[in-house]
Amino acid sequence: MMPEFMLLALLAGLGVALVTGPLGAFVVWRRMAYFGDTLAHSALLGIAVALWSAIAPGFAVTLVCLTLALALLALQHQHALATDTLLGILSHTSLALGLVALYLIPGARMDLEGLLFGDLLTVTAADTATIWATAALVLLLMARLWRPLLSVTVHPDLARVEGVNATAVNGALMFSLALVIAIAMKVVGVLLITALLVIPAATSRRFARGPEAMAVLASIAGGLAVILGLAASWQWDTPVGPSIVLSAGLLFLVSLLRRSAGR
Amino acid sequence: MNALMEARGVGLDLSGQAILDNVSFTLDAGRITTLIGPNGGGKTTLVRIMLGLLRPGRGEVRRAAGLRIGYMPQKLSIDPTLPLSVGAFLKLADSDKRNHRQVLERTGVAHLYEKPVYGLSGGETQRVLLARALLRRPNLLVLDEPVQGVDVNGQEALYQLIARIRDETGCGILMVSHDLHMVMAATDEVICLNHHVCCYGSPEFVSTEPAYEELFGRRTALYTHHHDHRHDLHGDRVLPVSHDQGDTREDTP
Numbered sequence: 001m002m003p004e005f006m007l008l009a010l011l012a013g014l015g016v017a018l019v020t021g022p023l024g025a026f027v028v029w030r031r032m033a034y035f036g037d038t039l040a041h042s043a044l045l046g047i048a049v050a051l052w053s054a055i056a057p058g059f060a061v062t063l064v065c066l067t068l069a070l071a072l073l074a075l076q077h078q079h080a081l082a083t084d085t086l087l088g089i090l091s092h093t094s095l096a097l098g099l100v101a102l103y104l105i106p107g108a109r110m111d112l113e114g115l116l117f118g119d120l121l122t123v124t125a126a127d128t129a130t131i132w133a134t135a136a137l138v139l140l141l142m143a144r145l146w147r148p149l150l151s152v153t154v155h156p157d158l159a160r161v162e163g164v165n166a167t168a169v170n171g172a173l174m175f176s177l178a179l180v181i182a183i184a185m186k187v188v189g190v191l192l193i194t195a196l197l198v199i200p201a202a203t204s205r206r207f208a209r210g211p212e213a214m215a216v217l218a219s220i221a222g223g224l225a226v227i228l229g230l231a232a233s234w235q236w237d238t239p240v241g242p243s244i245v246l247s248a249g250l251l252f253l254v255s256l257l258r259r260s261a262g263r
Numbered sequence: 264m265n266a267l268m269e270a271r272g273v274g275l276d277l278s279g280q281a282i283l284d285n286v287s288f289t290l291d292a293g294r295i296t297t298l299i300g301p302n303g304g305g306k307t308t309l310v311r312i313m314l315g316l317l318r319p320g321r322g323e324v325r326r327a328a329g330l331r332i333g334y335m336p337q338k339l340s341i342d343p344t345l346p347l348s349v350g351a352f353l354k355l356a357d358s359d360k361r362n363h364r365q366v367l368e369r370t371g372v373a374h375l376y377e378k379p380v381y382g383l384s385g386g387e388t389q390r391v392l393l394a395r396a397l398l399r400r401p402n403l404l405v406l407d408e409p410v411q412g413v414d415v416n417g418q419e420a421l422y423q424l425i426a427r428i429r430d431e432t433g434c435g436i437l438m439v440s441h442d443l444h445m446v447m448a449a450t451d452e453v454i455c456l457n458h459h460v461c462c463y464g465s466p467e468f469v470s471t472e473p474a475y476e477e478l479f480g481r482r483t484a485l486y487t488h489h490h491d492h493r494h495d496l497h498g499d500r501v502l503p504v505s506h507d508q509g510d511t512r513e514d515t516p
Contacts, residue, residue, distance in 0.1 A: 028342070028344050029342050029344060029345045030342070031342060147354075147355060150355060151355040151356075153345070154339070154341055154345070154347065154352065154355060155336055155339060157311075157314070157316055157334070157336060158334055158336050158395075159355075160314075160315075160316055161314050161315070161316070161332055161334040161405075162334075162355075162356055162399065201344075202344065205344050205346065208346050209346055209348075210346055210347070210348065210351055211345060211346060211347060211351065213346070214345075214346055
């Protein structure tokens with residue numbers, strides 16, 4: 001029989017995979033992988049902020065990610081630096097700032113490895129409930145905004161001329177990304193969150209004939225990776241977060257064997 | 264008057280430089296207006312202002328009540344990881360499939376309905392983009408370089424299609440173009456734009472304007488495609504002297 005902590009870990013992992021599927025599809029379509037990585041790295045700073053200010057960690061992480069997203073959007077309009085240079089600077093600066101801030105907090109005994117690579121096996125029932133509630137909220141938001149989201153992804157100007165409020169739609173996507181980073185942290189840690197967004201989406205591409213199918217298949221691929229990763233971790237006592245990402249990577253490799261469905 | 268849109272003294276500065284200065288013109292129903300001018304002359308900026316994507320720094324753009332704009336962008340760059348069929352692409356603007364068939368038949372690409380957008384040829388992409396613009400039953404069509412990436416035969420067919428759509432629907436058309444040959448044949452009015460309106464009027468009128476010739480001369484230096492074409496017809500030596508005359512004679516009906 002599966003011990004309770006494994007069951008909770010499985011439930012929490014599946015909840016996260018459910019939402020990283022569709023969200024990850026947008027990250028891939030819009031080539032935002034590096035952007036997502038930068039936001040995820042700033043999550044560590046969010047934890048530091050939470051410890052300093054006694055705000056709930058999930059809330060603080062969401063807030064810090066959103067602030068960074070807004071800062072990035074503002075800086076992109078400056079055109080002084082290429083976007084990837086800008087992301088490179090912010091991504092690693094915010095990660096370093098988070099690490100230093102955590103170190104400076106008096107009396108804080110941090111499980112740094114858990115923050116960086118995930119700590120799924122210590123997930124509580126309350127955590128799991130938060131994960132599912134957040135995932136449901138984000139999925140609902142994305143379902144309601146599906147068409148405008150897709151339209152802005154395909155051609156922002158054309159969408160605007162057709163009456164889509166692109167700023168609001170992009171804002172909703174940033175908000176979703178920040179929320180998902182806050183819940184995915186527990187599963188794979190800040191350093192591996194992007195993997196959970198990008199790899200299942202890329203895996204599903206070869207099996208999908210439409211964007212909706214690709215989003216659903218990405219959730220399934222992510223869920224499979226969670227199951228396989230947990231099983232591997234159980235079997236060989238490997239760290240859970242990296243095992244899940246490795247499983248996702250293996251699934252992607254297997255998907256390469258199939259010829260693309262969309263052509 | 265049946266003016267659909269009117270630009271009055273529109274100007275825009277970007278980092279201290281005037282991209283557009285005192286641009287005024289009117290777009291009427293049932294007329295094709297073509298915007299020509301050198302690269303970097305502000306054509307794209309002006310189109311973005313007319314579409315409402317950009318606010319003018321000076322002047323104003325007036326829109327007629329009930330104006331519906333159909334916009335055909337210059338190109339479509341969809342990430343190859345996005346599996347989107349032509350039908351799904353049209354669904355982004357209108358969920359009624361019957362309308363999809365109708366506009367695709369109109370632009371002559373109904374057979375592409377199931378095909379993925381990624382991987383369409385240049386001409387096919389332009390016709391699909393035009394179909395999406397038509398989905399909105401526009402009374403003003405804004406076409407940004409509609410023949411971009413289309414081979415020469417396809418270009419002529421596409422210009423004919425655009426003129427036919429104007430005839431059938433009575434919509435006004437604002438078109439950005441590089442190609443002077445086609446512009447002269449298929450347009451009612453020409454605006455030569457190089458930050459300001461150099462000249463503006465019927466093709467016959469504009470082609471006699473000194474400002475147009477000046478612009479045109481500069482353009483031929485920029486667009487070597489024309490250059491090569493002339494070489495084939497006239498040979499090497501005649502080119503610098505007879506070029507302008509040769510082109511205008513051909514273009515004026």
